[in-house]
Amino acid sequence: MAGSELGHATAESLRNTDFDETPRPGSAEWVTQVVEAHWGVTLGSAVLRPLASASGERPLSHTSGLWRVSLPWGRDGERAAFVFKAQLNAAAIRPLEFHGLKRRIMKICAEQGVPVAVAVPAVDGSPVVRRDGVDCELAPLLPGTARRTLTSAQAAGVASTGLTLRSVLDGLPDSLVQALEPYPVDPLVEEERWQVALDDALGRLLPLAVHRTDEWGRVIAPVLRQLEHCKPLLDRFVAADGDAARNTSVVHGDLHRHHFLFDELREDRVSAVLDFDNLRLGNRLLDLAWIARTADHVAGTRAVRQRSTTAFVKAAESAGLLGPGETRLLMPTLMAYAVPVVVDIAKDILERDILDDLWIEYLDLLSPAHMTETHALLTG
Secondary structure, three states: OOOHHHHHHHHHHHHOOOOOOOOOOOOHHHHHHHHHHHOOOOOOOOEEEEOOOOOOOOOOOOOEEEEEEEEEOOOOOOEEEEEEEEEOOHHHOOOHHHHHHHHHHHHHHHHOOOOOOOOOOOOOOOOOEEEOOEEEEEEEOOOOEOOOOEOHHHHHHHHHHHHHHHHHHHOOOHHHHHHHOOOOOOOOOOOOOHHHHHHHHHHHHHHHHHHOOOHHHHHHHHHHHHHHHHHHHHHHHHHOOHHHHOOOEEEOOOOOHHHEEEOOOOOOOEEEEOOOOOOEEEOOHHHHHHHHHHHOOEOOOHHHHHHHHHHHHHHHHHOOOOOOOOHHHHHHHHHHHHHHHHHHHHHHHHHHOOOOOHHHHHHHHOOHHHHHHHHHHHHO
């Protein structure tokens, strides 16, 4: 995606943990120095390792370096686990004022029972530290595991937790909502307008993908064809003025399945909601669309998926979070968000020659075909 070159270049430092006089930003030595200098940790006491899921999978992030850090914490010196996040892509860095607002919103979410990891302030009280042009955040490591495919009970857990979060965001004080307005998110794509991106995908990129004979051509060509099939749904979205609710509510923006962790002992309980870095004003239906899409990501037959999505709709309507006619706008809203990202990944593959295995995971997550299927289930 746009800005990926920088992200990949700096991410390379994560794989270089050699100790030298000038540690690279994102390296183990550099992270250790930042934690010791800015969070008051005793020299030599931090134990680091790259963050990975319980199955050893790489986290779904192309902009951040993530470390699991064990630190002595508390009066008795007992150790506690934290996540250290280094924002390695300069284009993804948010103003320092944003991070204070993010922390306030996350504290409200935590107080309302949403399982989130609120950042630990640095010694000077700041929620983030900017070091060598890199924003650094330290937060408690919440236990749990992300699931590639959900059981019905897990899908219900995501729906319940996600709707609670959406309700909390809807109830934020007007002053806090207005304070967030000056801090939009850089979309990290070359073309943000989905209509223009879609035309480019179908008119220029699809022929390039079809004529590419390697594995990456076989990966991206079917996804671009899916965009062609979803165009009528997006056209109806425009006709229904689906963008009318834009930029009016605080949204998480990324409530997909990778950002829900499940309790190790009680697998249907959501133990953490992750990654509030894209918090912004936007269309609240985007959050609900992500939750609906996740509710459909359940193992089983179409009938099982139908029950899961129907249960989500009933819960959202009962909570007053979905109004008349809004269910039909969910997947088109998500598609309008996803199209520029999918097209930019296609450009990474076909034009920029940035070939990252993470793109396969992103393309599955943002699959227009999957969203079309979910739309059919939601609207029955």
